[in-house]
Each structure stands twice: as C-alpha cells, then as structure tokens.
Amino acid sequence: MSKRYAGITGTGHYVPEYVLTNQELETIVDTNDEWIRTRTGIRERRILKDKDKATSFMATRAAEEVLERTGTDPKEIDVIIVATVTPDYMFPATACLVQKNIGATRAYAFDMLAACSGFLFALTTGSNMIESGRAQKVLVIGADKMSSIVDYTDRNTCILFGDGAGAVLLEAFEEETGVIDYVHYTDGDDQCLLYQPAGGSKRPASHETVDLHLHSLRQDGRPVFKKATEGMADVSAEIMKRNNLTGEDVDWLVPHQANLRIISATANRMGLDPSKVMINIDKYGNTTAATIPLCLCEWSDRLSKGDKLVLTAFGGGLTWGATYVKWSV
Numbered sequence: 001m002s003k004r005y006a007g008i009t010g011t012g013h014y015v016p017e018y019v020l021t022n023q024e025l026e027t028i029v030d031t032n033d034e035w036i037r038t039r040t041g042i043r044e045r046r047i048l049k050d051k052d053k054a055t056s057f058m059a060t061r062a063a064e065e066v067l068e069r070t071g072t073d074p075k076e077i078d079v080i081i082v083a084t085v086t087p088d089y090m091f092p093a094t095a096c097l098v099q100k101n102i103g104a105t106r107a108y109a110f111d112m113l114a115a116c117s118g119f120l121f122a123l124t125t126g127s128n129m130i131e132s133g134r135a136q137k138v139l140v141i142g143a144d145k146m147s148s149i150v151d152y153t154d155r156n157t158c159i160l161f162g163d164g165a166g167a168v169l170l171e172a173f174e175e176e177t178g179v180i181d182y183v184h185y186t187d188g189d190d191q192c193l194l195y196q197p198a199g200g201s202k203r204p205a206s207h208e209t210v211d212l213h214l215h216s217l218r219q220d221g222r223p224v225f226k227k228a229t230e231g232m233a234d235v236s237a238e239i240m241k242r243n244n245l246t247g248e249d250v251d252w253l254v255p256h257q258a259n260l261r262i263i264s265a266t267a268n269r270m271g272l273d274p275s276k277v278m279i280n281i282d283k284y285g286n287t288t289a290a291t292i293p294l295c296l297c298e299w300s301d302r303l304s305k306g307d308k309l310v311l312t313a314f315g316g317g318l319t320w321g322a323t324y325v326k327w328s329v
C-alpha cells in the first residue's frame with residue numbers, strides 16, 4: 001500500500017463575545033495595563049460568561065464551523081479528539097458531548113490532556129490514525145474554558161488566560177502533504193511548576209480544597225518561562241534541521257500563544273521574518289489547547305496549498321513539541 005498522508009482540509013473556531021480587558025483586570029487585582037502588555041503581549045481575552053455553557057459548547061461551535069466550511073456530513077467523521085484541560089466533566093469526555101451535539105453517529109471520541117501542547121499531540125494522534133489507513137476523516141479540536149480554573153485573586157496567573165476553541169479536519173491524501181513530521185517531548189513536572197492542585201484522585205474536592213483555592217491553576221512563572229523559551233526554540237530548530245528547512249523556506253510559524261517574548265525568541269532562533277509569525281495573543285491571551293487552531297483558523301484565508309508551517313507549543317506536563325505541516329488546500 002502506498003504511503004498515506006493526513007492533510008488539514010479546513011478550520012473552525014469559536015471565541016466568546018465577552019471581552020475582559022487589561023483595564024477591567026486593573027479593577028480586580030493589583031496590576032496594570034502597561035505591565036501586562038510589556039511582560040506578555042496581552043491586551044484582552046475572551047471569557048465565556050454564561051454559567052450554563054462549558055468547553056463542549058465552544059468545541060461544538062468550532063466543529064460545526066469546520067464541517068460547514070468543508071461541506072462535510074458529520075456522519076463521515078471517524079474519530080473526534082478534543083484536547084483540553086478544562087473538560088465539562090472528568091467523564092464523560094468532552095469529545096463524547098461534541099460527538100452527540102454534531103450528530104457524528106459513526107465516530108468514536110475521546111479527550112487528550114497535554115495542556116498547552118494538547119492540540120499538537122492530538123494532531124499527531126489523529127494524523128497517525130489516518131496514515132495507518134484505519135481512519136479517513138478525523139476532527140481534532142483544542143478547546144479550553146480557562147476562566148473556570150483561573151483564580152481571579154492571583155495576579156500572577158489571572159492576567160494570562162482566556163477562553164476559546166479551534167478545530168481542524170484531517171483527511172487522507174495520497175500525495176505528500178499535511179502532517180509531515182513531528183518532534184514531541186515530556187519532562188514530568190514533579191516540582192509542580194504548573195498544575196491544578198486539587199480535584200484529581202490525589203486531592204479530591206473538599207471544603208478545605210475549595211477554601212484554599214486549590215482547584216485553580218498554579219504556575220511558578222519564572223522557571224516555566226525559561227523552560228518554555230528554551231523548549232520551543234530548541235524543538236523548532238530541531239524540526240527545521242531534520243527537514244532541511246531554513247528560515248527562508250518556512251512560510252509560517254504557528255506558535256502557542258503564552259507570551260509574546262517566548263514567541264519572539266522562537267522566531268529569532270528560526271531566523272524568521274516577524275511577518276511570518278501568527279500572533280493573536282493580544283486579543284485572546286493564552287487559551288491553552290485552543291491557541292494553535294485559533295491561529296490556523298484566523299490565518300486560513302492567507303494560506304496557500306504547499307505553504308510550509310511549523311507549529312510549536314510548550315505547556316504543563318511539562319510537554320512541548322513542534323510539528324511540520326504542508327498546507328493541503
């Protein structure tokens with residue numbers, strides 16, 4: 001059998017309407033617009049205010065958009081993977097709720113947890129399913145309602161995150177296109193540099209865990225910043241070297257949007273002109289698993305068949321990686 005490739009044939013996205021600006025955050029915690037902009041690049045982020053709506057709502061909207069844009073019948077979908085750290089429930093998986101909502105009656109569905117690297121790892125999983133010949137069409141979604149695990153009394157973290165979802169459709173190709181190569185890493189975070197202390201089996205929910213705000217994300221920003229800057233730059237350089245790519249060859253860098261300074265360091269290391277870097281952190285902040293598909297969706301009109309993209313992320317786990325994609329449509 002000739003080699004099969006998994007190409008991205010469409011994108012979809014959803015961001016909530018409510019805009020939480022730096023100015024509004026100034027009224028909530030001891031911070032200021034200038035600090036947030038110069039340290040992170042963030043001006044505002046979107047928040048899903050409706051208490052009845054959760055990650056599956058945003059993931060469903062993103063999935064519906066990609067199905068509509070590609071003219072795909074949901075019954076054609078074989079697999080749905082949702083990357084998220086903020087599932088509606090511990091179980092059932094958010095992907096199962098999306099499967100029901102969109103009527104993908106033939107698909108099996110599951111969630112993947114790799115924090116900010118979640119979309120990249122899910123893209124690899126989905127593309128391997130297609131390359132193996134066992135699946136024809138896979139929906140890969142990155143979605144996070146970060147506002148549900150952010151402590152709005154902690155200025156170190158509450159300024160960073162926003163809510164959103166992005167989706168791509170992967171389809172089988174005979175020609176060399178789509179996901180060409182990937183490099184992924186993990187370095188188990190036994191020091192708890194970036195984690196959600198309670199709610200899992202180690203520290204189930206109790207009055208005490210709620211009183212101590214232990215269900216919110218915690219981050220030791222400085223060491224994570226250092227590791228993220230090194231990790232994203234090194235892995236991007238590594239995937240370029242493996243594929244004989246220079247900064248001239250790469251058409252687009254699609255970086256996880258955690259901090260503008262980390263993105264700039266990665267682009268510099270790759271020798272890329274800043275005009276080739278997708279950046280929307282100013283509008284959305286860090287939407288965890290959603291940042292990369294949100295960029296792909298926003299830039300989709302400017303992408304051409306054959307464009308060479310390097311996707312790269314770093315996140316909790318610790319997890320990081322880069323993926324080389326040739327645009328398929």
Ligand code: ACO
Nearest residue numbers: 031035115116155156221222224225228258259314315316
């Ligand atoms: N407003 C004003 N001052 C602040 C704020 C704020 N919102 N937050 C922190 N400060 C203060 C600190 O208290 C500190 O003051 P001190 O020196 O008196 O102690 C000072 O500003 C500097 O703090 P740093 O933590 O050194 O600031 P830094 O420049 O490192 O920026 C940041 C912090 C933006 C969090 C940065 O460390 C970062 O981006 N880290 C990496 C994030 C990342 O990539 N995470 C991985 C992905 S996320 C995921 O997987 C879910």
